[in-house]
Amino acid sequence: MSLHDFGTLPPGVSTPAPTPFTINIPKTQQERLANLINDAEIAAPSFYNTHTDATDVSTSVGVSRDWLVNAREVWAGRDSNNTSEGRYSWEEEQKKFNRYPQFTADVNVEHTTGEKTEKETFHLHFAALFSRSPTATPILLLHGWPGAWFEFAPALDRLAAQYTPETLPYHVVVPSLPDFGFSTREGVSERELSRELAAAALDGLMKGLGLGDGYVVQGGDLGAIIGPLVAAQSEGCKALHVNFSFLTPEQRESVAKFTVKPEEQALVARAAVWGGRGRAYATMHSTRPSTIALVLGTNPLAMLAWMGEKFQEWSDSRYPVPLNTVLSVVSYYWYTNSFGRAIWAYSPNGTIFPSVPSTKPFGYSSYPSEIMALPRSWAEKLFPTLVLYKQHDKGGHFAALEQPELFLQDLEEFIALI
Known part of the structure; x- marks a missing residue:
């Protein structure tokens, strides 16, 4: 199948219906990138670039020179140390991405925050697995930075292997977040994008698909910031599940008084170390x-060093994200010229993080190598609508990519509970 x-x-x-979409980066662009990779110094x-381990958040001073040299060889299509995965080829990666149904859709949004009303037209790209079952539950999956819609590809593969279009119990919609990748908007160079407007656009996408009444939103990283806004702003979004959580200033003040259980201490300690050593990039973006x-x-190569560091440091080093995947993510940002568009969420105008809505079911999945901590003891006190908390012994920040089986198990259990 x-x-x-x-x-x-x-x-x-x-009407008009979304337009089928196929990724097709022209050969000229591929050749241009190949030349830049080969010519880059x-x-x-x-001392620093030869005495660092980006997989160890407690000691890392950034990506190592050896890693970057090896990654350049692989990205250029040479064998290097990547023989277990084969030589990197964008053409082959593009074929893999195009196995998934993809579309583009125009979404017109008018959103009011306080006394301010914003209007915007979005051109959103998304992948999807649609069910033919009349009782299927819609799911909106939201990626983060530095990530892309294909973070969820391993989970989509598992769903497609487990179900048929007739038996799939979900409509799974995986957009490129607004201003990421192939998702663009009118006036992108004239107006800054707000988180609230991005959330409204994603809700508009679900409504346009006829799935806007009774859907579940799931997110990690930036998706765990936009997801709560979607849930808060949209009556049609009925529940929220995340694998990453920012706390509001009030919540951070509260947890400072909570007692952390011994089995939760490692999670909190890792987050504290990252908060002191790993946030430099976010300050720069902001x-x-x-x-x-x-x-x-x-x-x-500069982009690869900046983004590749995150995949090394934020994931579980026992189960590293494959280098080919990291190269595909960076290639994707490069080909779509979307790095500069995609850091809007770090704006100084959006430094306060939204809280989880207090009226809708909430689920959380915790992975040991996550860079932010939300121990069970905190979650149970902070979120009265918490219906699922799962603690795992492997995995990190890129949960759907690193541990797709666990990710799906949690999501399906959450949906069954609500």
């Missing part, structure tokens, strides 16, 4: 978004 058998749009889709060895985007946009 082909994954495209799951590509039949739901019967309630609005890598800085000479120094205070100098123009500079960092322009700098990284000049050199693909």
